[in-house]
Amino acid sequence: MEISAALTRKQELARRNWGRWGGDDERGTLNLLGPAEITAAASLVRLGEALPLAQELDRKTPTPPRRPAPAHFMHRDGGDYLRSGDPPPRAQFSDDSMLLALHTATHVDALAHVWHGEELYNGFSRETVTSTGAHRCGAETLGPIVGRGILLDVATALGADVLPVDHAVRVEDLERCLELAKLELHPADIVLIRTGWWSACAASESTFAREPGPNLDTACWLAEQDIAAVGSDNFALEVLPSGFDEFVFPVHELLLRDCGMPIFEGLALDDLAQRSIYEFMFVAAPLPIVGGTASPLNPLAVI
Amino acid sequence: MEISAALTRKQELARRNWGRWGGDDERGTLNLLGPAEITAAASLVRLGEALPLAQELDRKTPTPPRRPAPAHFMHRDGGDYLRSGDPPPRAQFSDDSMLLALHTATHVDALAHVWHGEELYNGFSRETVTSTGAHRCGAETLGPIVGRGILLDVATALGADVLPVDHAVRVEDLERCLELAKLELHPADIVLIRTGWWSACAASESTFAREPGPNLDTACWLAEQDIAAVGSDNFALEVLPSGFDEFVFPVHELLLRDCGMPIFEGLALDDLAQRSIYEFMFVAAPLPIVGGTASPLNPLAVI
């Protein structure tokens, strides 16, 4: 019953934001971040601190199956100047390259990442996503993401260090977080949901198949709040498995495709939680990777 | 004469900031960005716009010699769901990886990138930079970079679309920019120098061997202003060739190694220049690439 209710609700939100910002729009709910929202966000800066929300990126970074693990290649290093004989050149340097699966570690999903049927967000054809990249709704179309960030610390609100793996975060959980934070959710907010999962999971051998997170019903509620973006400290935002046979990632479908709402994943939210910081200027800047289906980034909470 | 004067001046700045923030410090002049600087920067936000300062990142991105060009690999795309026969699965997605030389496109140099003699910034041994990465002063040690950004639009100040390739930007050029902008430089500022070079050069086959930019004398002056960071819209900040036989990259040596000052390269500054925006909240967040000698990023001018 609950599942069919969620499905009905999702159906009502289908294509919710298509055409809302024009037929060519590829930024979706990021359009909600206008001058008023950005200036309001900047006015939240009082302590003068900028807290990074990205995990460290190295070869130990958990990597989803079928994707290459981050690989860091040094092209030149200090050892090249330790040779005997001739004195080393005056100028010495090091440099390097990196291979990175874009949906690894802390990243934002571009709108081209997930869809259903034949269309991406705003009706763009899935045929625009080819072997050479996402020619619509790629990472280069997202642009800067600056607005009011809200931390909803579900783990702490429920008295846990980390939510149980089968915990579907519900609307009532989020409302409880808001109460504890003495905040109200506004349209255009950027909502960060803390499950405690990342810090627990990064140390173990995660299968990427099971994690706590919002279920479809909660995602519908978030969409209805008209927020600008959502993020979490787990691998794929939503509770896995989803409980729906036919939808493997129903929350991704709803948010990315129907609502045009980008999703931050793999955030490091423990510092904010420990300091009980729930409201802040959120600043994130995707790399303009042309045709990318995601971008690694280091979002900041400026307080 | 001029050269030997610059050398003397550089000598006086040798190890300028070593020990200033403790013997273990790896952030250098970014330490200047304290609470007062961050709150002051946020107070500069009036229009409520966030302007990206990164170039687009694709296979056409100019790449220095001996480094791999950016390569974007799609692991899954829309074409995988166009096959005939069975209906496609309900959830459809795309994902991808990227190979990126870290000193390509818009990036920040970590302090481990350039040194001379046997020591990096703050006296760390060059032996700490090994085949497995920069174990001191790597990209993960930089942290968020938020402060007052100042655009010094040298090209426009000198009445050019782009500075000539052999133009060494001088202190008087920078002072002229400040006059035109009706601004004074303060300690802890983040100074962005516009040569016009990037937009001109990206379309041609650059050799990375010649470009306009500040010379050593100008870099000494910048160091003496006690700014927090410097950046430019060319490939390597400084004028090339440098005019010094024994120093291939004297400005890099001075800023990164002696002063502990990170350098932004490959910035996209045309939008700021066209709108005559010279002062702004600058926000940049290096990816915490453990042991990286640089990080790609998309710095923002929030106005």
Place this chain on the structure above:
Amino acid sequence: MEISAALTRKQELARRNWGRWGGDDERGTLNLLGPAEITAAASLVRLGEALPLAQELDRKTPTPPRRPAPAHFMHRDGGDYLRSGDPPPRAQFSDDSMLLALHTATHVDALAHVWHGEELYNGFSRETVTSTGAHRCGAETLGPIVGRGILLDVATALGADVLPVDHAVRVEDLERCLELAKLELHPADIVLIRTGWWSACAASESTFAREPGPNLDTACWLAEQDIAAVGSDNFALEVLPSGFDEFVFPVHELLLRDCGMPIFEGLALDDLAQRSIYEFMFVAAPLPIVGGTASPLNPLAVI
């Protein structure tokens, strides 16, 4: 007229070998290399020398557009053991990785590399070639390639160091080579065509858009000889441009798709030519790259 004649001839060869070795076959003309051919090839070994036919592989290797240049990454090297202080560990080693576009340098095209219409060789659907690889006719299906190799040194036969860029190698050119070599072509032979192009071109900035090589008519003749494989010392075997509007790579279509005949490209044939060696035991062993559309390799002429 000539073009339409070639088209007619090609049409007659369409699907020439489909079903010839069964409906599941993915090896094509390599099936011609049976016990008799392999033992006969081995009997050609008289001098006891093995000549490599591969170019050296490094960052200077010419790379076709849109593909990454070969990149060699050292994970550990001798410099890591030169540090001062503690003695180095007893066991010292170096290791490395490589990124390689599979159609770079000396390689063999798998049958999945080129097709037309909706079908690959033997009628396999193009839908079997997905983002995860060629699930039919990939490099792992080729297996060892051992047989009688024949060098047709067209450049020398025509009195040139290198054929002109617009030279379409004709049947009469090949017949002249056979006369000079005092050899007859047999079914199941492996034919290597020397244009002189590689050594000339590798030193310049080739566009990969123009090169001498067999035209469609010549390829039809080769197919009719029922040879096992063909190779050359240029980038794409066939003369480019092909002279046909609608066929960009008509020889590839004919050989790979209609005939199931693998193609070696980028061979180093100068040593054989200089020593006037025209007949030899040819041994090539593609790497079993699952789903690969080509494999790098180092074919040998054992004499």
Place this chain on the structure above:
Amino acid sequence: MEISAALTRKQELARRNWGRWGGDDERGTLNLLGPAEITAAASLVRLGEALPLAQELDRKTPTPPRRPAPAHFMHRDGGDYLRSGDPPPRAQFSDDSMLLALHTATHVDALAHVWHGEELYNGFSRETVTSTGAHRCGAETLGPIVGRGILLDVATALGADVLPVDHAVRVEDLERCLELAKLELHPADIVLIRTGWWSACAASESTFAREPGPNLDTACWLAEQDIAAVGSDNFALEVLPSGFDEFVFPVHELLLRDCGMPIFEGLALDDLAQRSIYEFMFVAAPLPIVGGTASPLNPLAVI
């Protein structure tokens, strides 16, 4: 006692082959494969079959720690031609790249891979192995490897499908294999040792820390037989752990550095074993990767 005896024996073999083929030699024992050996090898071809000895190469290939797993990237595939609307272009193709750690799957170790003290094989300085590659004794110096191959099927000789993980293969084990095969070992032979390990281990999560294989004493014996090369079907040829505190890989040190003998690893030897084929023409052709410390390859047993 046994250990100290092996150490003494190893000491006697130190620098065994340095200078034997000249001070500039980088091929080591491959020099033993002269005209007589190659023609004799070719005369072993009677059945006319070429058996591949390489494992399949894909993302499931076991990869040693700290090295990237094989990654196969499709640049273009059949799905790109399934789009609706305009008819697809006449010429359709697929192509791809691969990232490969060179000591993964079936490969040959170049002589620059392992050393001790300050010198590689033949006295070349370890300083020649830099961040840009092995400038001495790299993979491009190996050249073709053609000679008499001998399978020593230790697993079968000891009545096992796979040797126990702690089994140190001894000289008496190898002699038993020779007896069963009714063969004698000759100088210049290429010896392949079958432990059964690969097929057992590839299916599990190997740690690369423990495996059966020849110990130092056995390696000394092999070196004394003056063979041209040795290989095995495990990850690192030698028994691990080695039993020596100070030598992590004593067999590698002895063979690669002291004797200049290349080592094949990760061979697929089950087919030969099942068919009781113990003597064959062995043909292997390393890719001429300039500065590589190994090369992937697909060695053949031609019978």
